[in-house]
Amino acid sequence: MARTVRFHEIGGPDVMRLEDLEPGEPGPREVRIRVDAIGINRAESLFRSGQYIEPVKQLPARLGNEAAGVIEAVGPEVTGFQKGQAVSVVPNFSHNDYGVYAQQAIVPANALLPRPDAVDAVSGAAVWMPYLTAYGAMVEVGGMRAGDVAVINAASSSVGLAAMHTANRLGATPIAVTRTRAKRQQLLDEGAADVIVSDEEDTAKRVLQLTDGKGADYIFDAVAGPGVVALARVVAADGTLFLWGALSGQPTPYPGFDLGMPALNMRTYTMLEITKDPQRLRRAAAFVTSGLRDRVFRPVVDRLFPLEEIVQAHRHMESNNQFGKIVVTVSH
Template structure:
C-alpha cells in the first residue's frame, strides 16, 4: 500500500484527499518509482476542476504528471532503467491513466528521463515541464534563432522563466510582460531584456518601440482570450503567435482579418507535442540537460510543501503570488 492523492468529484482544492491505495507492480513498458518530490502544474488545477483539454473519465481520480525520485521496479520489456536509478517523469501521459501525487507511482517508462548529476529531487521535479514547454514551442516547433525577439506573457510562471532562459541561451531577445510592477526586478534578474507592465503600459506600443517598429518574431502566449488582438499587432511579418495556455478562460478570436490580413501565423502548442514524440523528447532532454550542466538553466522554485499539505499547496498554486515553481516533497 501507499498514500496517494485522490479526488472523488470536481471542485476546488478541498476535494483532494490523501488516501491509502494499492500500488501494485509495473506492467509491460511501465516502471514503479519512489516519489521524492512532485512538481505542481496548472494542468492539474484544470483537470481537478473539469476544465482541462481532456475530461476526468472516472472517480476516484488521480493527479500529477511531473515528479522526481528513484526507480523501484521495472516491467516487462523495459530497457535502459533499473532499480535505484535517479529519474524524473515528464508529462507524457494522461492523468486518467497515471498520477504521481503519491509516495509511489507507476508510470510509462517512455515518460522517464534520467536526473542529471547534481540535481536534487526538488530540482528534478521543477525543471522538465517548464523547459520542455519553452524549448518545444519556441525552438522545436517555432524555430527560434539568434537575433529573434520573443514576447512572453505570464512571464513569472515557471514556463515564462524557462522561456527567458531558453531565449537567452539561443541568442534571442526576450521581452517579459507582467501585470504589475511587483515582479519587474525579478524578471530582469532572470534575463528579460525588457519588462512591460501590462496593467499600466501599452504592450503593443512598447514592443514596437523596443524593436524599431519591426515587431517580435515570436509571441509566446499563456493567456489567450481577447488579448490576442493586441499581441497579434506586435508579431513581425511572417512571425508566429504561439498559444500554449488559456489562463483568461475566455473565447480566443483569430485577429488576422481585422488587422488587414498580415502574414500572421497563429497556432496552439502543448508540451505533449514534445513529450509524446520520442525523437523530440530525446533532443529536448539533451538540450535541457546541457543547459543545466552549463548553469544556463536552473530550477526556479518559489515554495515547497509537504505531501500532507497538498490542499494548501494547490491554493498557493492558484494564487498570483508566486515566481516560479511550486513543489511538494514526500517523506519516506
C-alpha cells in the same frame, strides 16, 4: 500502502484527499517509482476543476505527471532502466491513466529521464516541464535564431522563466510581460531584456517601441482570450504567435480577419508535441541537459510544500502570486 492524492468530485483544491492505497505492480512498459518530489502544474488545477483540454473520465481520479524519485520495480518489456536508478518523470501521459501525487506511483517507462547525481529530487521535479515546453516551441517548432525578439507573457511562471532563459541561450531577446510591478526586478534579474507591466502600459504599443516598430518575431501567450487581437498586431512579418496556455478562461478569437488579413502565423502548442515523440524528446533532453551543465538553465523554485499540504499548494498556485515552480516534497 502508499499515501495517494485523489479527488472524488470536480471542484476546487478542497476536493483533493490523501488516501492509503496499494501502489500495485508495474505492467508491461511500466515502472513503479518511490516519489521524492512532485512538480505542480497549472494543468492539474484545470483537470481537477473540469476545465482542462481533456475531461475527467472516471472518478475518483488521480493527479500529477511531473516528479522525481527512484525506481522500485521494473515491469516487463522495459529496457534502459533498472531498480534503484534515480529518475525524473516528464509529462507524456493522461491524468486519466496515471498520477504521481503519491508516495509511490506507477508510470510509463517512456515518461522517464535519467536523473544525474548532481540533480537533487526537488530540481529533478521542477526543471523538465518548463524547459521542455520552452525548447519545443522556441527551437523545435519555432526555429528561433540569434537576434530574434520574443515576447513572453505570464513571464513569472516556471514556463515563462524557462522561456526567457532559453531565449538568452539562443542569442534572442526576451521581453517579459507581467501584470504588476511587484515582480519586475526579479524578471530583470532572471534575464529579461525589458519588462512590460501590462496593468500600467499598453503592451502592444510598448512592444512596438522596444522593437523600433518592427514587432516581435515570436509571442508566447499563456493567457489567450480577447487579448490575442492586440498581440497579433505586433507580430513581425513572418513571425508567430504561439498560444501555449489559456489563463484568461475566455473565448479566444482568431484576429486575422479583424486586422485586415495580414500574413499572420498563429498556432496552439503543448509540450506533448515533444514528450510524445521519442526523437524530439531526445533532442530536447540533450538541449536542456547542456544548459544545466553550463549553469545557464536552472529550476526557479517558488515554494516547497509537503504532500500533506497539497490543498494549500494548489491554493497558492491559483493565487497567481508565485514566482517560478511550486514543488511538493514527499516523506517516507
